[in-house]
Amino acid sequence: MYDPWPWYVSGPLMTLVMVTLLLIGKRFGMSSNLRTMCTICGAGKVSDFFRFDWKAQRWNLIVITGIIIGGFIASNFLSSDTSVDLNPEVISDLQSKGFVSAGESYMPEQLFSNDAFTNPKSLLMLIIGGLLVGFGARYAGGCTSGHAISGLSDLQLPSLIAVIGFFIGGLVMIHFIFPLIF
């Protein structure tokens, strides 16, 4: 329990989350919350896309609040060692790119310790990455939870196209763009 959970435990537990939501009449989709947050901040004044009754999405904001609490509980009380046991080849590749904490921590130091706030490159990675995730998720109509898990489980072709897109984007970033920036 205190060690990382293997895929054959984690994957089925994610299915459990999706099915539980279906059984209480809700749909699994995390990126919808980003749209709701825009609406709460008044984005409806600028675009029709944000003009909807956000209170109908209140349940999903509660789910995401729970996720924050879950992250706190898991890292503080359910983990003895959070280092990630990566493939040794991936570790040496990452270390050659300057990610020295690969294999020894949960997240790369330069991106997720407070030093990131004063490191322009790290800040840019987080800003551009975040922008693309938010923009792309809404453009594609869903993210990993809505398309990759729910949509594929429901055998929906649009979700398969979106997931293929996720992988094209990810592979291009890691194999072609990373070598240019690291």
Place this chain on the structure above:
Amino acid sequence: MRSIIYLVIGIFFGIVLFKSEAASWFRIYEMFRFGSFHMYGIIGSAVVLGSISIQLIKRNNINSFYGESITISPKERSVARYLIGGILFGLGWALAGACPGPMFVLLGAGYVPIIVAILSAILGTFLYGVLKEKLPH
């Protein structure tokens, strides 16, 4: 009462995302390098079990606990929006190493700089809303 159920589901999902290491930047990098079966196993087993569950729900006409029928509305037909949107999402997923769920897990786990990615993701969503009519769908 229902609010407590949503909160418990969220806490459970947050713990699963953290403990499965699906919220680790390194695991996402490793996945796109095809360095380990781990992430493929998580997504693959979730989808296989998920599709069996949804088939069972559909074939047995199972209703939700509150008596409503369970229907997953089919997505509108298009290739452009899913492919282009998907590619943009994938570029960001690999760069920030986190998708929308894990971003909030990392916030709770105390990786404070993730707040930059979360605010940017909200801004990205806003930009989509503003540009929506001008984009191919």
